[in-house]
Amino acid sequence: MLLQSVSVNRDLEHFRAFDITLKPSSSTLPKFIDGMFAAHFTDMKEKKARLHLGVIIANLYAAWADDQTLCLAISTHANDYRAKSRYNPVGVSDVAPKFYPA
Known part of the structure; x- marks a missing residue:
């Protein structure tokens, strides 16, 4: 695990799902x-790691830009990331869960 969990009092019902099609645009x-x-990730x-990090940062920014109290729901299950799927044009694979705490 590369990041540590931080205890913050949040409404976990107030979230949006992680979007594997989102690319960094700025x-x-x-x-x-x-x-x-x-x-942090040498x-x-x-x-592959830069691609995944870019998608994660783009998702975090998009969630924050919508609402600063919005949580981001991310699956930690490797089977939810199929790199060669038509629903995953960016190619996010099972490496993505290694970037965030479970």
């Missing part, structure tokens, strides 16, 4: 992703 995000990757395969 021109500043690639620089942010590069810095985050270099600082032990992972670079290309």
Whole structure:
């Protein structure tokens, strides 16, 4: 597990689902992703890990932009991420759950 859970009093019924089709669109995000990757995720395969980190950051930003109290529901089950599915055009695989705590 790469991140630690933080105890925060949140309404867990107030959430949106993780969107595996969401890509980082801002021109500043690639620089942010590069810095985050270099600082915390150097032990992972670079290309795949950067893709996954970008999708996760894009989801976190989209949830925060909608509502700062909104939670993000993310599956930690590896079978929920099929990289070669027509419903997963970005190619997010079972590497994604390794980025966040269970």
